[in-house]
Structure formats: C-alpha cells, structure tokens
Amino acid sequence: MPSRTIPQIKLQSEDEQILEVSPKIYKCLNxxxxxxxxxxxxxxxxxxxxxxxxxTSSLEKVLEWAEYHIDDEPLEENDGCIPVISEWERQFLQVEKNVLIELVLASEYLGIQRxxxxxxxxxxxxxxxxxxxxVEDSTTMDDDFVVEQQENEFWCIALNFESDSGAESDYED
Incomplete structure (x- = not known):
C-alpha cells in the first residue's frame, strides 16, 4: 500500500503574502x-x-519558533506555572516591544500555547x-479613539438616566 504524503500548505498573512509550511511545522499551529x-x-x-x-513578519517569526520546536513533545495543559524559557527562546524574544505584542496576538490566534x-x-x-x-505610554490607545468612546459612554449614560427618571424626552422615536 503506497504511503500517503502530506502536502505542504500555504498560509496567507493579513498583508496577503503567501508562505509555504511543511506538515511537521503546521502540526503545532492548532x-x-x-x-x-x-x-x-x-x-x-x-x-x-x-x-x-x-x-507576514509575525507569521515568519512564529514559523521560525515552530521550526525550532519541531521535535518537541506536545505540552500538557498549562498548569499556571511560569514557563521555563530556554536560551534560544530568550534570544528569539529579544525584539521590539510592538513585535513582541504581535507575537502574543499571533500565538493566541494560531493556538500555540507554549x-x-x-x-x-x-x-x-x-x-x-x-x-x-x-509602560503607560506603550499601553495607551489613540487619544481620538478614547475621546470618542468617552463621548459615546456619556451620551448612553445620559439617555439611560433620562429614561429611568421618567422625564419626558426631547427626542422623537
């Protein structure tokens, strides 16, 4: 009986670049x-x-990590312990802060727990x-977005208060 070879797959990043991935590597992308x-x-x-x-850059980085860990045993459920980070992983993670955040998001989306x-x-x-x-500078959102959200929340609260108080509204349905 001939053996069935598992083909490479193609992944298309958000910026529409196509990357070919071998079966051993994509097995860790849950x-x-x-x-x-x-x-x-x-x-x-x-x-x-x-x-x-x-x-594309995040996907390439994720695939680099997966290729390095290609022969690792599957991990058990995360028990909440802080993971031991190997020297190779320390070097791998020495990237700009925004790249690190993109890697968090990519690993979450692709289901790579380790x-x-x-x-x-x-x-x-x-x-x-x-x-x-x-830390505050790196975690704040765009100020215009925050102001718009605050204005929307204000109006939602104001309209809700007005309807709860039984006051007549100037707004027609």
Whole structure:
C-alpha cells in the first residue's frame, strides 16, 4: 500500500503574502490544524489558508519558533506555572516591544500555547523592568479613539438616566 504524503500548505498573512509550511511545522499551529481536520476544508488544501490577524513578519517569526520546536513533545495543559524559557527562546524574544505584542496576538490566534506562554512572560518581564511612564505610554490607545468612546459612554449614560427618571424626552422615536 503506497504511503500517503502530506502536502505542504500555504498560509496567507493579513498583508496577503503567501508562505509555504511543511506538515511537521503546521502540526503545532492548532488553529490551522483544526481547519485542516474539517472534512469540507481538506478538499481545498491546495488553496492558501488566510490568516487574517497575523502580519507576514509575525507569521515568519512564529514559523521560525515552530521550526525550532519541531521535535518537541506536545505540552500538557498549562498548569499556571511560569514557563521555563530556554536560551534560544530568550534570544528569539529579544525584539521590539510592538513585535513582541504581535507575537502574543499571533500565538493566541494560531493556538500555540507554549509560544503564548513565553511571549506573555516576556511582556510581563518588559513591564516589570520599565518605568511606569513608559509602560503607560506603550499601553495607551489613540487619544481620538478614547475621546470618542468617552463621548459615546456619556451620551448612553445620559439617555439611560433620562429614561429611568421618567422625564419626558426631547427626542422623537
């Protein structure tokens, strides 16, 4: 009986770049694996699988991590312990803060628990080692967005208060 070879798959990043991935590597991408296990999806394996929430650079970095860990045993459920980070992983995680955040998001989206654990640990380490002002600057959203959200919340509260108080509203339905 001839052996069936598992083909490489193509992943399409959010910026529409196509990356070819070997079966050994995509086995650790739980989200992709789930898609491939879907009997309706398997028929279309030659098509690129969109990964809409992950940029090309983040996807390449994730695949680099997966390739390094290709022969690792699958991990048990996360028991809440802080993961032990290898020297290779320490070097791997020495990236700009925004790249680290993108790796957290990519590992969450792709369902790679071990990578998510170590990137989250790296973010915590970053926060612990930064002055409070730098942490605040790195976590604030766009000011225009925040102001718009605050205005929307104000009007929602005001309209709700008005309807709760039994006062007549000047607004027509």
């Amino acid at each position: 989200t992709i694996n789930s898609m491939l296990d879907d009997p309706f999806r398997t028929a279309k394996i030659e098509e690129a699988i969109p990964v809409p929430n992950v940029s 990578l998510l654990d170590i990137t989250n640990t790296a973010v915590v380490d970053f926060i612990k080692n930064e002055p409070p002002r730098n």
